[in-house]
Amino acid sequence: MERLTPRDIFNKDFKTTRKGYNVDEVNEFLDVVIKNFEDLLEENLQLKEELKKERKTKIKQGPGNQLNQPMNQISATQPSMSPQASVDSDRKVEDLMRRLDRLEEYIRRRG
Template identity: 35%
Template sequence: MNTDKMHLDGKAILEKEFKNAMRGYNQEEVDEFLDLIIQDYETMSQEIERLRQENEKLKRSPSRDASRTRPHQPINQNNQVNYDVLKRLSNLEKAVFGKKYADS
């Protein structure tokens, strides 16, 4: 994933202000949910950076024994966590921005 193509970061989410509407959402509830999103974005950014560093380290090291360079965590588990985070984010985008945003 290329972070240069990402539109949001924790700061952008935190500073986003929405217009008040007569029959709108509970502002405190939305703020609490956005706080969770900020935490997820920051966790995801840290994980991306960690993986980039690990990738560079592995590129620099000679691969005599492939089993030695692999992390001990199962690859399937990491992929499942990434999928779950992306699925939650997609559902959140649909909830916040509506179906129109999800279709574009």
């Protein structure tokens, strides 16, 4: 299954029937949105867990151990990448939730 972007959700057009949007098509699309949302949440949790482990490893290794210096350098760069990935993931989740709220509200109004 391909990953959705906030732009994909925003640009999605649903066919209308006499009474409004095709409910089955909307439900199918929302299923994809929900799956992507769940994937983003899981990825976000994994990134936070990785960051936590990297920080613990860095503390345990300490700065004075010459044998671990290459690992310390790798660990030093990893935490700076993980928070950005976490922020990006959070932003995608927020965008998905806003779009999902708008779609649900529209469907409720159309009844």
